[in-house]
Amino acid sequence: MVQFSTSLLDASFAALSDATRRGVLEQLGDGDASITQLADTFHMTLTGMKKHVGVLEQAGLVTTQKIGRVRTCKLGLSRLAEETAWIEEYRRLWTARFDELDQIVEELKQKETHHGRKE
Amino acid sequence: MDAKSDPAARKPGTTVERASDRELTITRTINGPARLVFEAWSRPDLFQRWWTPKSFGLSVISYEADVRTGGGYRLVMRHPAAEQPMAFFGRYIEVTPHSRLVWTNDEGGEDAGAVTTVTFEEKDGATHLVVHELYPSKEALDEAMADGSTTGWSEQFAQLDELIVILDAKV
Numbered sequence: 001m002v003q004f005s006t007s008l009l010d011a012s013f014a015a016l017s018d019a020t021r022r023g024v025l026e027q028l029g030d031g032d033a034s035i036t037q038l039a040d041t042f043h044m045t046l047t048g049m050k051k052h053v054g055v056l057e058q059a060g061l062v063t064t065q066k067i068g069r070v071r072t073c074k075l076g077l078s079r080l081a082e083e084t085a086w087i088e089e090y091r092r093l094w095t096a097r098f099d100e101l102d103q104i105v106e107e108l109k110q111k112e113t114h115h116g117r118k119e
Numbered sequence: 120m121d122a123k124s125d126p127a128a129r130k131p132g133t134t135v136e137r138a139s140d141r142e143l144t145i146t147r148t149i150n151g152p153a154r155l156v157f158e159a160w161s162r163p164d165l166f167q168r169w170w171t172p173k174s175f176g177l178s179v180i181s182y183e184a185d186v187r188t189g190g191g192y193r194l195v196m197r198h199p200a201a202e203q204p205m206a207f208f209g210r211y212i213e214v215t216p217h218s219r220l221v222w223t224n225d226e227g228g229e230d231a232g233a234v235t236t237v238t239f240e241e242k243d244g245a246t247h248l249v250v251h252e253l254y255p256s257k258e259a260l261d262e263a264m265a266d267g268s269t270t271g272w273s274e275q276f277a278q279l280d281e282l283i284v285i286l287d288a289k290v
Binding site: 083086087088090091093094095096097098099100101102103104105106108109112 | 133134135136137143145147149150151155156158159165168169170172174175248250264
């Protein structure tokens with residue numbers, strides 16, 4: 001799952017490395033838009049815009065919904081991205097726990113060695 | 120590989136995986152024999168020191184545990200993001216020294232509570248831990264994940280990050 005989470009992060013950074021895609025996110029921040037509207041705003045072909053939206057969608061930054069012949073794009077974390085974020089938070093909690101557990105086990109080890117020497 | 124230059128490699132890896140619709144699996148290797156690692160899980164005075172990490176803003180209000188098969192436990196802790204203290208309770212289904220711990224989590228109600236199984240596997244003086252949380256249904260796990268994300272843990276994570284930066288600077 002760490003690998004999976006890393007790959008989603010990689011996808012997010014890759015998605016954000018492109019000026020057009022950052023522009024699309026900004027645009028969607030003002031309201032939902034269809035692929036056609038986005039293509040017009042950014043003076044691109046429909047195919048080109050579809051590719052950009054696809055990259056954003058894979059990174060979990062944008063969700064799309066097709067109603068009739070129109071595909072509407074919306075800003076927001078996909079379920080997958082939300083779940084990944086939750087798991088990453090949970091992993092951090094467990095990391096903090098295990099780091100302290102490591103210290104306690106180290107204390108126990110030292111105590112044992114100490115007692116061993118005394119006896 | 121230069122472990123120091125890679126923050127992810129520096130810490131022994133903790134992995135968390137949604138193993139199925141209703142299961143989470145957490146793993147980590149602790150540097151010590153299973154005998155001592157088990158002691159830290161089964162002695163209440165030690166357990167409460169690491170289970171509620173201060174770096175997360177968690178603090179223990181009370182903790183009682185009868186770590187025997189059939190015995191019960193009750194942990195009350197506080198988190199700054201929650202107005203009320205949070206209580207966790209259940210009972211031990213299995214306590215097998217140095218190898219296995221199984222307990223129920225009953226605070227979520229009968230239909231929602233997970234069963235936690237911890238296995239301890241020693242190899243070359245270190246102990247590989249596998250924590251397995253089995254929820255009664257996909258919906259129960261989905262809900263647990265949805266609840267957790269809204270309780271304001273994130274703020275604490277930010278603090279943890281700061282702490283790590285401070286600790287890193289000291290090293």
